[in-house]
Amino acid sequence: MLVGIIASSIMSQNILSNYQSRAVSQQTTTAVSQFRILANHLASADYFNDIEQEGIENELSLFSGFFSGRIMIIDSNFNVVSDSYQMSVGKAMIASEIINCFADGKTVQNYDDVNKYIEIVIPIFNAKDETVDGVIFASSSTQSVYNTVDVLSRKAGILMVAIILFIIIFAMIMSSILVRPFERITKAIKSVDNGLAVPEEKILDYxxxxxxxxxxxxxxxxxxxxxxxxxxxxxxxxxxxxxxxxxxxxxxxxxxxxxxxxxxxxxxxxxxxxxxxxxxxxxxxxxxxxxKMDKTSGKPNIKSTDVNSMIAGIIKRLKPIGDKNNVELVFSEERQVTAEIDETKMTLAITNLVENAIKYNKPGGWVRVELDADHQFFACKVSDSGIGIPKDSLDRIYERFYRVDKSHSREIGGTGLGLAITRSAILLHRGAIKATSIEGEGTTFVVRIPLKYVI
Ligand SMILES: Nc1ncnc2c1ncn2[C@@H]1O[C@H](COP(=O)(O)OP(=O)(O)OP(=O)(O)O)[C@@H](O)[C@H]1O
Ligand SMILES: [Mg+2]
Incomplete structure (x- = not known):
């Protein structure tokens, strides 16, 4: 805003000074041409032979009035024969401009910047032999130009102040309008207390x-x-x-x-x-x-691991529990799999799945663990012939302490943390887990883990 104000005030100053110099030069041109006409008139009237001619004096005072200045007519003896101020008649007037004008017959024009007037010396030629009979020595005040410039600059100043005031008021109004919705947002955010209730007021301004x-x-x-x-x-x-x-x-x-x-x-x-x-x-x-799983999620202990022997170890460890529950454990390996994993955490994850498959099974049932891989992932599938999980519980079984059938689960024993641990371990490896189940027939968990560990 400040830059704009300074720029426009410099511009208005420039325009005014430009106007001033143009007006002065305009006045000079007009005066020179008018005085030349007067000189021609005086020459044709043979003025110097009869200076008392009727009308000439009037014409001179008219001119001096029109140009707000003084007109003197000087003859070849450098005597003032006429003066619109009537002060120098009969006196000698010797100035370099006048002498030069008599000598070369050229018009002289000067501008006095300090006293603000134009000085013009114009030769009056002899009608017959083109010699210089006399000169018109005139001065014309440019005060009116300066007066006009003063008035204009005062008006420009007032206009500028008005514009500045307008801009300031406009900016204040606009900023208050623009800021209002943000103030409302701040108020709404501040109004949210510990209840974490969503503010009802919608701020729809923008x-x-x-x-x-x-x-x-x-x-x-x-x-x-x-x-x-x-x-x-x-x-x-x-x-x-x-x-x-x-x-x-x-x-x-x-x-x-x-x-x-x-x-x-x-x-x-x-x-x-x-x-x-x-x-x-x-x-x-x-x-x-x-x-621990949450805390060390940034830096698991990743090593290249033989997944086949890892799962074989899990099944060997759980076999006694399977035998006790009369559940058969089968491990089928499609291929040899080596993956970059945290062996302890992955063992915990798979153990929980196989343990569940044994726990939530029927006497004489089976648990099957299959291991397969493509070029990016390995998949471990744990399926059982157990009691199954109801559809609406499938999404919730990974929640901490969630157990499908509280009374039945209590009989079986467990805390409901197993699958939460399994899921955390799998997510740590950027893997995925998915469960499908038919109630009364059995459940299948599929775990997919990238072969190469991605940070
Ligand atoms: N293979 C399965 N068949 C049927 N239900 C299952 C199976 N796996 C999990 N569930 C259900 O999901 C619930 C959550 O399993 P989760 O392993 O998290 O807890 P838990 O086995 O009850 O306790 P623990 O913390 O000892 O593992 C179980 O209580 C059970 O109801
Ligand atoms: Mg469990």
Whole structure:
């Protein structure tokens, strides 16, 4: 804005000074041509032989009035024969311009910048022999030009001030209009308290503010769902950790309150308490491995691993549990697979899947683990002939502590953390997991992991 104001004031100053010099030169040209006409008139009237001629004096005073200046007529003896100011008549007037004009018959014109007048010397030729009989020595004031410039510059100043005021007021109004929706957004964001409720007011003034509000609402919704899942997780953890403690307390209280308890009952209760301690331990171990998975997600211990022998090891370790549940374990390998993986974490992931397949199976059932690969991924498929998972639970089984049938699952044992751990380990390897199931017939989990680890 400041640049604009300075530029326009310089421009108006320029225009005014331009006008001034043009007006002065215009006045000079007009005066010279008019005085030349007067000189010709005087010459043709043979003025110097009869200076008392009627009308000439009037004409001279008319000219001096018109050009707001002074006209003197000087004869060849350098005597002033006529003066519109009547001050120098009869006196001698010797100046270099006049002498030069008599000598060469040329018109002289000067501009006195300080006193602001134009000085003109014009020869009056003899009508017969073209000699210089006399000269017109005239001055014409340019004060009127300066007066006009003054008036104009004052008007330009007023106009400039008016424009500046207008610009300032316009800018203030515009900025307040433009800023208003953003102020409303700030207010809406500030109004969001810990409840993380999406503000109801929509700020629709501009497309941009609408988009900001939409993005903000989406963010709030995500934060709220994160907050909810965090709360749910904490309450689940406390619940799961408290359950074994409560059982232990009941067991301990019942022994303490009874008299003459046989040693066998003591042993049995102590065994039960031991089981509960184991359970508590499992939950804590599972939770710790989940937390570890999240924390070290940046830097897993990746090594080139023989996946076939890794899975063979898992099946060997789980075989006793399979035998106990009367479930047959089969491993079918399509090809030899070597992949860049974190062996410990991947073992944990596959173990959980096979363990589930055994746990949620029927007596006499089977679990089949298949390993295959293409040039980019290896796939591990764990299918079983078990109880299956209902369709609406398929998406939720990876949630921490989620178990399909609470009562049945409790019988079987487990905390509901297994698949959450499995999923975290798979995502750590930039892989994917997918489950399909038919209730009562069985479930199939397919895990796909890139052969080369991508950061
Ligand atoms: N192969 C399967 N067949 C049927 N249901 C399954 C199968 N795998 C998982 N589920 C269901 O998904 C739930 C979640 O499994 P997840 O492994 O996370 O927990 P869990 O097995 O109950 O406990 P743990 O933490 O000891 O593994 C199980 O409780 C079970 O209801
Ligand atoms: Mg499990």
């Amino acid at each position: 497309l941009e503010t609408e988009e900001i509000m939409d993005a903000f609402s989406t963010l709030l919704t995500k934060m709220r769902s994160l907050d909810e899942s965090r709360e749910e997780f904490v309450s689940n953890v406390s619940h799961e950790l408290k359950t074994p403690l409560a059982s232990m307390k009941v067991l301990a209280d019942s022994i303490r309150s009874a008299d003459d308890v046989p040693i066998e009952t003591y042993k049995e209760f102590m065994d039960d308490i031991g089981d509960e301690v184991d359970r508590e331990n499992t939950i804590i171990t599972d939770l710790l491995s989940l937390v």
